[in-house]
Amino acid sequence: MTQHQSMTVGTDGACSGNPGPAGWAWAAAEGTLTSGVMARSTSQAAELQGVLEAITMFNDMPDLTVELDSACAMNTYASWMDNHKRRSWHTGDGSSPPTARSSRPSSTPAAPVAPPDCRRCGS
Structure with a gap:
């Protein structure tokens, strides 16, 4: 799909209630955009889903370059996701309950050609 060598993409996600009905979106600097809904999710999971999509x-x-306003989504993708996936989205000590199903992303991408530069912007 992409013809450019570089791209900046802004992402976001939110929900009504936490958890509750949620939505995510991304928009590329060249004008391409898409969005989606999650029947029941948390704000953090919706933020992360926008990044993953x-x-x-x-x-x-x-x-x-992925620009986002969620430190949690940025850290999850950049630092924590491999460990989360390896533990089947359970907490690290094993004695805690599994990570809330509504907090898991609906999919995780294959590794990109080069890891994206995730930049936190706004608050």
Whole structure:
């Protein structure tokens, strides 16, 4: 799909109630955008889903910058996701209850050609 060598994509997610009905979106600097809904989710999961959907769409982009306003989504993707997936989305000590099903992303992308540069903007 992509013809450019670099791309900046802004992402966001939110929900009504926490958890509750949620939505996510991404918009690329060149004008492409998409969005989706989650029947019941948390704000953090919706934020992360927007990031994951953008990364999946632009997986072949050599120079991808993802701008987001969620430190949790940025840290989850950049630092924590491999451990979460390895533990089947359970907490690290094993004695705690599993991560809330509504907090898990609905999908996780294959590794991009190059890891995107995730930048936190706004608050």
